[in-house]
Amino acid sequence: MQALHNNEAHFPNPRTFNPSRYAADFQSSSEAAHNADFSKRDQYTFGAGRRLCQGMHIAERSLFLAMSRLLWAFDFSMKKDEFGNDIVPDADALTDGVLVRPEAFPAVVTPRSEKKAEAVRAEWAKVEGKLDGRGQWKRVPEGMFSKEYVPLVG
Structure with missing residues (x-):
């Protein structure tokens, strides 16, 4: 992946921050990923071909x-x-x-602002107890897969 994104022939000066290189690219990532012309791809983060991420959207x-x-x-x-x-x-x-x-x-x-900081603190308080020590969900949140929490590990 790193080699694809740093190909100078495809991405001139790939390590330089240059958002304007995409100014004329109006494809969604999904459209670009399905484009048969690889030179029209803007990135390969979600894979390619049959190994394309189904959840990229x-x-x-x-x-x-x-x-x-x-x-x-x-x-x-x-x-x-x-x-x-x-x-x-x-x-x-x-x-x-x-x-x-x-x-x-x-x-x-x-x-x-303090108002925005308080909004962030309030949202964090709602989920903090649902996360483990590494900041990962202890259980899948309700409604994602079933009506009850599903343990992620053992």
Whole structure:
């Protein structure tokens, strides 16, 4: 996957943040994933061919909602060093493995207002007891698969 997304022939300067590279791309991820012309694919995160993720539309909507809510509630900025300079995350500091992600980096996350902070705290309080020590569901939430909770582990 990492090699596909960093192919310079397909994605010029792939490690450079450049949202405008998608300005003329009006396909949904599903349309792009099903496009027979691989050069029209914008990403391969959800697989390809017969191994294409059947739930990609759910994942995309969930990511959109999560990001929208984070941007609604918080301001994000770079942390400063002792001289007042921004600490810029290293775009090449990535974890190894099947799911590559950025390594942890310092950032400043502040609530946009006390009202929004309280809304986040209230929503967190509703689910906190339903999560284990790693922040994963202890049981599948009611209504997702059946009328009763289904244990995820043993």
